[in-house]
Amino acid sequence: MIKSICFLTTYNCNARCSYCECGPRERDRLSLDDMKRLINEGIDLGTVGQIVFSGGEPTLLGDDLFEAISYAHQRHLLTRLVTNGFWGKSPEAAGAFVDRLINVGLSEINISIDDLHQKYVPFWRVKNAFIACYEFPCLIAHKQDKSSTITREFIEREFGVELIQFDPRKTYTKEENRRLISTGSIIPITRDEELADPDEMLSTNWTGSCSSVLRDIIVGAKGNFLPCCGIVTKDLPELTRQNLRHHGLLEAIDDANRDLILNWLALEGPAAIAAFVNEIDPSIKFRERYAGICHICNDVLSRLEVREVLRSHLDEVRERISIHRAAFEAARGDQEIMQLYSRV
Secondary structure, three states, X not given: OOOEEEEEOEOEOOOOOOOOOOEOOOOOEOOHHHHHHHHHHHHHHOOOOEEEEEXXXXXXXXXXXXXXXXXXXXXXXXXXXXXXXXXXXXXXXXXXXXXXXXXXOOOEEEEEEOOOHHHOXXXXXXXXXXXXXXXXXXXXXXXXXXXXXXXXXXXXXXXOOOOEEOOOOOOOOOOHHHOEXXXXXXXOOOXXXXXXXXXXXXXXXOOOOOOOOOOOEXXXXXOEEEOOOOOOOOOOOOOOXXXXXXXXXXXXXXXXXXXXXXXXXXXXXXXXXXXXXXXXOOOOOOOOOXXXXXXXXXXXXXXXXXXXXXXXXXXXXXXXXXXXXXXXXXXXXXXXXXXXXXXX
């Protein structure tokens, strides 16, 4: 069930973080008309309750961002902004900026904080942004590896608050919503990924099925449809589908749901695909460990030799994956079985 749509509103960003395709020279962006139309198409799905505005740095859209948030709010959708907080140039400027976001109907804000961003965004600006959000739902989106200097403890010390590790299964009080943090592993893909030290990675579960593919919707800044969380190279054919400037959202979702590789990722995961490829061609090697499921997914789908094996042997798994998908659909009404699926 599609519950939210995330707009990568622009690939333009004032930061040029390692492992990210966005940066100051990128100019791709969604227009205000693009976002309004896709908000309407999301509402027509009947299940979407939230629009997320991310990037790049979405606040670089200026007035178009505020109008898009207002448009979604007026249609009774929750709204979230994911930002690096560079606009916290002073306590006064940060306060005025957050007040304007609240006035147009923003529901919550996520601020990205980690060693990668803070090479470009002074930490004191992020602190101003956080303090300005203190009467407003705010989550710190934090990434780290083993050598990170900006840890949860560092953030707590600098902000002067005790942060709470976010758990999506929990309901938080108004006071708790002001000091949530979500800490995850840095995923070394795209820019500078060859420089990543495997020994520095903090590895999270990467061996199971993907809980994002065919459940999350990302709309890239080029209008490209990504049926997953989007933390992969943006030109992978399986994960960069129709251009939504020329195709409808429902059409793109239907197409994705019929795709064999996407169903394989959703039901068994990229590690299962890697094992299948290695069994067909033992010369194709994979890492012993990955930073997370997006890391191995990107590795599997971006390698030409892997793609060639999949092209030649995909029919060998078609029946199994089709039966698996049919069983999954049949189990949707059984809460106990669905909980088991979610743990796989």
